[in-house]
Amino acid sequence: MTENLVIVESPAKAKTIEKFLGKDYMVVSSFGHIRDLVRNNLGVEVEKGFNPVYEVPDDKKKVVAELRKLADQAKTVWIASDEDREGEAIAWHLIAVLGLDPATTRRIVFHEITKDAITRAVESPRQVDMNLVNAQQARRILDRLVGFELSPVLWKKVQPSLSAGRVQSVAVRLLVDREREIIGFRADSAFRVTGSFSGKNSEGTDVMLRAECTKKFTAEADAKGFLEKCIGSAFTVENIVVKPGTRSPAPPFTTSTLQQEAYRKLGFSVAQTMSVAQKLYEGGKITYMRTDSTNLSMLALNTAREVITAEYGPGYSRTRQFKTSSRGAQEAHEAIRPTYFDRKETSGSNNEKKLYELIWRRAIASQMADAKVEKTTITIGMSASPVNFTATGEVVLFDGFLKVYTESSDSNNAEADEKTILPRVDRGMDLTAETITALQRFTSPPPRYTEASLVKKLEELGIGRPSTYAPIISTIQSRGYVAREDRPGEKRTIAQLTLTKGKITRIEKTEIAGKEKSKLFPKDIGMIVNDFLIANFPDILDYNFTAGVEKEFDEIAAGEMKWDKMISSFYGPFRKTVDDSLSTRARMTGARLLGNDPASGLPVSVKMSRFGPVVQLGEASPDQKPRFANLRRDQLLETITLEEALTLFSLPRSIGTFEENEMTAGVGKFGPYVKHAGKFYSLRRGVDDPYTITEERAVELIREKREGEKQKLISEFGDIMVLNGRYGPYIVHDKTNYRIPKGTDPHKLTREECLAIIEKGGKSKSTRGKKKK
């Protein structure tokens, strides 16, 4: 018989709390929500006042049965789910599903996980706040109505199995809008003039100084004219301005900022960051990783101060509490920080070590003193023109938090971040221009989103929650709306004029523009769905839709609005728009006529087909079948030209012979390939191109694959093979794979030993052929 049963949301939290509460208390976890709207239909009885129809999902049945058993045996049940909308709803569902008495069940909340805080919480139990629960139900029902009414419209008007929702559709819109800005962008260029100056200062020291001209020249002739003026001009230090400044540390991590910095500093994807953080959390090394709060507990502030004082000295410590700035934050948890500040490093995998250190540094730095800097600007005047040159530099007088941590920025402009130290110069000092160069610089389009910068934007708009950022990124990719891709970029020519020793020379350089690494690109189906949704449901696709409904959820939580009234006033007009779009709108295919093929005179068009974007040559008629070709990964229906479309018909093409057999290059089910003697060889993504691949390279690929196959095969006994696979060596027999017992050398296995393993049925459980639920 348990005296007290405490239910929390997370098992790791249960473990720590149990230690503080002593033996009269048993602490267990609900593993998040235990009940949800039914899965296979709308789950909302619209006619009955939007009555929600709940069920316990299959994967929660076990937890619920266990909780029910424990609750029956306990004298008092305490529900300690998080103190936010979702947590309150979990408490309410628990009471309903476990058949608890609302009057005697005690609802408590922990503000931090310390003995004091927990004892205090236990001393002041309350009852479930139904207004907060209703705000959650309204949120849940609205999301279900939007998702389950919009998606079927897409199935009818665009393609089956597509999806739309309050969050994902706006995430896709951000990417599509940005892509169109990039498509419409025309780069301008201007000449940036920089000079290297030399002189002798009042101490008699020779100094060199690089400075930038304050004027930019659009036309090359103007830049050249300016350089000509520089010949014979006198240069003088006109002014020196020294300004003190301070820099402050960033707040400790939230989910969103952790994802951004782990991407920028460690190259982690959003999902990777969360899975590594989960490991650290389960190991008790960091606090909870799904949080929107920058708040630190009193205990954390105090121990951080002790560690900083001991490690760096009292001058480096400055205790601060940060205000959470993000929209719609619910602050049920602390910021992400190390559980123990005195542990600078941790054990575990390399990634765990790296992420832990990042979290440690960020949290410690947030409790450190400001850095003191001195910014110097030197202005150089010239006799031949009113135009100036300026040099700026920065000196760190006191490093403060910079000793531990500097936040990275998203800009790929490393030059702009560079801080230089300037030499000592004096006002009125004469300078000689050693070289002056005018370099052509192009403006850049707005940057494409990375996974992490998209999360940042969503958070700014108050869309999505810490627990959903990673799933959102994954959903919009798995629906095919967007894809994470690299682009090699294109070469372009830039001009450079250099003035040295009274002579101007001109050279041309090349630079790579538009190179992208691991960026999110909208795909055709994403753009078509986006345009359809904006045309028909502009309100829901509005960037401020979530902010608007959140305001109403807050009113429901405050008891100032009825939840069913809010839902009803949304659903009326929404439902009408759904019906209108179903009855009036035509199918969307993104079709475009590009022109006519000069060779055959046939019309050339593009559209979204059942299997993806295609270019079509000719029209379907009883006596003629049109030809089709797939678009390339880096092409869009919206921007492809007639010329580009026509080259897509040149595959498969012959590229030469090898060992007396013809080689052809093409694109098949599994991507670009070279075919030779009936066998296929995949091309390397990002390296090879079926349109341009040479005979030599194709032969190289064939040889590489043959070599690889040799390595893969460890031994062969007729119908039994020992192979090297992705997860180590294994045995194949009769199309089934068998695990090799640990400690066995796969190279020494005999046919008899293999048979024994097969007999024993050391079968690896294969899900092949089975449908995943």
Next chain:
DNA sequence: CAGTGAGCGAGCTTCCGCTTGACTT
């Protein structure tokens, strides 16, 4: 196992937010 691309129609797809394992050829 290196396509397909029409149209019919059955039956299926789908949301967001809270939490962990399962399970890899």
